[in-house]
Amino acid sequence: MLPRTDRRLASPHASSASRGAGDALPISAWGERGRQAAQAIAARGVPVSLGRIAVLLVLQESPSRHTTAEQLCRAMMESPYQTALSTFRAGIYELTESGLIWRVTLPAGSHAVTHYYEMADCPAHEHLFCTGCHRLEEVFDEPLLAMQRACLAAQGLRPAHVRSALVGRCKACAAQA
Known part of the structure; x- marks a missing residue:
């Protein structure tokens, strides 16, 4: 599986704060780690997309091993891997179905649950x-x-x-x- 790291990829473009929503970086701009993420996704038979790659890269860089979807989306918005929020959330669910990431379900009250996500690397x-x-x-x-x-x-x-x-x-x- 992919190694976990806290290093951020340097963006060849302007900072993420100055990019517009339509200015997503191409896979090649995400370097070797982006290429490795694309290969891991393809190896599971899942079509490679920027959203799915962004999910893997953001989850790898998470300071916590277990992260909620909301925390992942917030981290993505502050990272160089920005994609549309709906695309990113769909990527979370698709990578869970493929087995690249795992979902852990916790009770969060009488009628609610909280989902945490982690890399399926152990x-x-x-x-x-x-x-x-x-x-x-x-x-x-x-x-x-x-x-x-x-x-x-x-x-x-x-x-x-x-x-x-x-x-x-x-x-x-x-x-x-």
């Missing part, structure tokens, strides 16, 4: 949302994942690239309670 894992510190912890437990796969397969079910998070307390918050 082994499959679960998540725990800590109700104490509000962090999303990654839980790598192969026996748990194997049991889930076996249960789903026994019922003829095939999971999507979406995960629900467990809700509870992380180790540090549990120790304080």
Whole structure:
């Protein structure tokens, strides 16, 4: 998969603040990382587009591994990878369906959920949302994942690239309670 980095690509054009919405940079202007993102997208059989490349590049540069769609869109608007907001959001969902990024679903009230997105660049894992510190912890437990796969397969079910998070307390918050 693509490496995560916090480095921004230098734009060969004016700053993102001075570009208009119709002045999107071509893929070639995004350098090697843009080319790698395009290859990763094409390898999944998904048509390559500026919006999809922008999603991967913005997610790679995110300071947090788990990011909401709103946070990603805000970061895109402040980055050199600007595309139309609807194109960018569609790219998030399309790359989730292709398995290049993962969506984690958290309950956010009695009738609402919050979706977080992360690069699909590590082994499959679960998540725990800590109700104490509000962090999303990654839980790598192969026996748990194997049991889930076996249960789903026994019922003829095939999971999507979406995960629900467990809700509870992380180790540090549990120790304080």
